[in-house]
Amino acid sequence: MKREKAMSRYNAKEVEAKWQASWAEHKSFEVEADPARPKYYVLEMFPYPSGRIHIGHVRNYTMGDVVARYKKAQGFNVLHPMGWDAFGLPAENAARDKGVHPADWTYANIAHMRDELKGMGLSLDWSKEIATCHPGYYGHQQKLFLDFFKKGLVYRKESWVNWDPIDMTVLANEQVIDGKGWRSGAVVEKRKLDQWMFRISDYSEELLNALEKLDRWPDRVRLMQQNWIGRSTGAHIAFDIIGEDDPLNIYTTRPDTLFGASFMAVSADHPLTQRLAKDNPAVRDFVAECHRMGTSEEAIEKAEKKGVDMGLKVAHPFIKGKTLPVYVANFVLMDYGTGAIFGCPAHDQRDLDFARKYGLDVTPVVSPDDQTPEIGDTAYVGPGRIINSDFLNGLEVEAAKAEVIRRLEELGKGAEKVNYRLRDWGLSRQRYWGCPIPMIHCAKCGTVAEREENLPVKLPDDVTFDKPGNPLDHHPTWKHVNCPECGGEATRETDTMDTFVDSSWYFARFCSPRADKPVERDKVDYWLPVDQYIGGIEHAILHLLYSRFYSRAMMQTGWSHVEEPFAGLFTQGMVTHETYKSASGEWLLPDEVDQNDAGNLIEIATGKPVTVGGVEKMSKSKKNVVDPGAIIEKFGADAARWYVLSDSPPDRDMEWTDAGATGAWRFVQRLHRYILENRDMAAAPGTAMPGEFSDAAMKLRKAAHKTITQVTENIEELHFNNAIARIYEFMKALSEYKFEAGEDGKWALRESMEVIVQLIAPMMPHLAEELWQALGHDTMLVETAWPKADPVLIVEDRITMAVQVKGKLRATIEVALNEESKRVEEIALAEKKVQNAIGDAPIRKVIVVPNRIVNVVI
């Protein structure tokens, strides 16, 4: 009997498979460039093929799918492709740990994840699928690299890496834990290696200025990029080193505080430090200590401010006879400015911490109130006038900066300088599973480009991961080639490219994914830029900035016409879940936890109570993950899609709860049941619209058309949770509708049923398609135009206005739309509750905001 009841329910699994097959058969989402039609390019950040999709993917791709399906219904030629960010470290880890070849591991993962994505019913054009680890992709990436090289956008430079001395390998920052290698446990060293670099810093100003034009990007992302590029105006100052010919060049943004300088600080990697370290053990030890700190800016900034006096003195450029000691300090970054600063402790917190530690002078030179400020443990960084500074005294900070620069220029000891925080992009990785850099080192000719006819430079398949270091370097034959210039013996570059390179142009490749060159101009000219890009906020800076650089570089090499790859950007929040711990303190999967009869959470296996922890980002380590496959199996893809959209604003984190998913599933059942049980009461499809409607029918029609307007607006703004709330409201209005025998009532019912089915279609495409058919249509909903609201039906002639007395709500009144303010005031004051609230007090003022509110001030 149980089965019988279940059979009468909507069978999501069956129905979803049916429509997925139907869309595939009809090639519903396969598109070609068609200049006669308006295009819309929807793209979600492509996934790393880890093996299984996670619920964050479900949320991300559902959002993109809603936009894609909606835009298609609006008549756009919609490109909505999918691919795989398939190079990267995890494949090599799997190779090392499990003995699987990275390619086999990756392609198996892709196959599985592709099936999972197909089960979600996404409107993807699978004929355009790409994987970055395929030579058909990375070969073209090598061509772009060579073009960039010829334009001078690529160069080689020594730079610092994390080096594991036992594994003999370069470590990613995340592989360095507390200064030690994650596998070997060896203390990590900083080491200098020759690295390939992209000249992104050439575009600093351009990348900064163009942010202004990205008006469909979140402000916070633009702000983060702006801060990352970090344009500052300051000064270069040359300090004469006592007893030496060459000066110490520093960069400062506060030249106005020059008279407050009490020491110089240079980076551990500064040439001066390197030179002095040779004869000075204290300096050498300190440099070694700095090199154990790791390469991340975070590690450097968080470390205690330390330094060593290197015994040198420099002369103050303006104070005769004053000298300043030169320290090597751990908080000075070689990559920023010149790698050297002057320290003015009174007006910089780091300098102050340093000065207090080493007993250096603290001289205030900026005063907020013309008094000499007391400097304790907090530096004064605010505005004010200059004091204790000779010719600068009395000037405001900005005027003082200009004046000191003018004086320095006169002396030939300095100049104004614009500086950027943005560094060139180091793309070399000493790893196997990445795109080979198509360069060859020849003893005679130097480093030369591989010939284009030899592209792609393919990765060798026969590699081993049992030896420390880079497998490409170990390979017996791969790197040995003839020089393309002289034909002599030479070796290939064994570095591969950063995976950020792969993801910096994939959106362009999607336009012509099988072309025999990186991109076809007519295709990118039609499709680019991406109209709506959707992905995580964690990519706010690097991936997006690198892609913006790549677009410009591709423009410069003639491949494209767009500066900005992503016209619209949306960053969705993460999916979170409660964490659970067993009685013995082990993390538990949500599936291992259930409620007992008393409503307490217990571990299913043991029956023991479970400790509920915080709601956190889903992570394998804390086991607070849900498996999308299991969710879709249980509730269907539509319910899962509906739920990830319904509860939280898309840019915020959402908490996954079982109850929420069940709620979505219930709505699926409810709508399905409603349409199937009541469709016979509705007019036949295609019936002509009656000339007149009863009040009830009219009320329903108004609700339907208002809902069309609201849902359309909500989807345009990507406020999917609000769209769903409006659909719920309309569902309520629909179920409260009393059926009428007349043709007008039947017609209104059909209209409303069709409207709700069309409005849910972007979110729940399978159910919508099924119900569309159930309503008697033999066309596919996926090919049906988006409903249009009748403007006549969405204007209300009477509205409710709130009446406040002294800012507090006392009554509401109903008035005509756009009623005269004077009349509104009369009606409001006549209200009994309003009069009670006013009492005997004299009315000082009445504020009437048309169609909104009345506030009586007493």
Place this chain on the structure above:
RNA sequence: GCGGGUGUGGCGGAAUUGGUAGACGCGCUGGUUUUAGGUACCAGUUUCUUUGAAGUGGGGGUUCGAUUCCCUCCACCCGCACCA
């Protein structure tokens, strides 16, 4: 440490961007239906000392009016250049 963000009932959140705080959903309470229910339907649900008052993380300010703007403090989250 630096940069960016978030904070509203028991829970997720809404609020036309300065104008009725709590839409919509979950949960809960009561009722109806059903052979049964982790079903369906109906009603209620911010709190309190309830003729009223308080209330959007805490404190202060601007305003006729503040979830919204300003100052300050607290908590949590994201990024920091070799994870993707």
